[in-house]
Amino acid sequence: MDRVKSKHKMRHDLAEIPANDTARTALSVALSMQTPPLTLKQASRAIGRNDAYLHQYLNRGSPRHLPEAIRYQLAAILGVDQATLAHHDSLPKGARNADISHTATNSAPLGLQTMSSVPFLDIHASAGGGTLVDASADTATAALAFPRSWLRKISPSKTDALKLITISGDSMAPVLEHGDTVMLDTDQTRPTPPGIFILHDGLGLVAKRIELVPSTSPQTLRICSENQAYTNYQRTIDEVQIIGRVVWFARNL
Structure with missing residues (x-):
């Protein structure tokens, strides 16, 4: 895999995501911080979906939210908390405030150092x-x-x-x-x-x-x-x- 091209692709994905869409931003950053960076195609295959699944999620908004099972799969692969990949209404009611506020203030490392x-x-x-x-x-x-x-x-x-x-x-x-x-x-x-x-x-x-x-x-x-x-x-x-x-x-x- 061409690492330079892969990193460029990840930056392109990030640029197309609205700033307030923390779930999609977190996923794109986590993918790009892998060594070597993980492509959307590779990550889609790793979770058992078609090659375009995560590209469509990031760039076309489909699906609107990642299913819980998919979030946990990606979290395990990328070394992040699944809550960073969840939208507010995807989390259990009691978990939203604590988990999302933690994500907003601590999203940079994303747990990837582990x-x-x-x-x-x-x-x-x-x-x-x-x-x-x-x-x-x-x-x-x-x-x-x-x-x-x-x-x-x-x-x-x-x-x-x-x-x-x-x-x-x-x-x-x-x-x-x-x-x-x-x-x-x-x-x-x-x-x-x-x-x-x-x-x-x-x-x-x-x-x-x-x-x-x-x-x-x-x-x-x-x-x-x-x-x-x-x-x-x-x-x-x-x-x-x-x-x-x-x-x-x-x-x-």
Whole structure:
């Protein structure tokens, strides 16, 4: 995505929104403050609507108000309070004065400081026999936003060390399936304790469970698949490049 064009588009959206329409203004600002900025098309898809849904909402006033379920979805994605995306008559009566007055005086940060973006790399780790992939060609093609407090729970490393990639193959099934998205901690490149790592084993970039073999010199790794149809093997630690430990995964239903 062209970040310069994306930011320009967000400013254009803001310019067309009436100054007193705090809900639409809050949404447009929140989208533009993502890193990289989230387009209206991307956000519409993320909430399961057609590509033009949020463009029509911001620029054509349709729908007039965002449904409550949509507000909560967007709030979770953008790291904002759903009340900032609500019009006065969309909130429960008892919540209007407190929530809207809070929004009016504290709308600039929008809670976005609580989110961090993790880049999605354009590489596939083979959960199979290995594929010839240049691990240095890790160009980020997209990013997903996660709550920082949640990221701290799954990894002690800084957010910059976290990357997302896609699994290809079935050697790690049923733990990791073909098409799964995994998050790597690239600061964790030593298998102590053992775990699932992404590594280059000399033949390709693979997802495997690895552990140190005790009392070996040179130090040796045991590289294992979860799928028993695949053979386990060993490499000396100097023969492989460990990219990072898998700390989280996601799967389509």
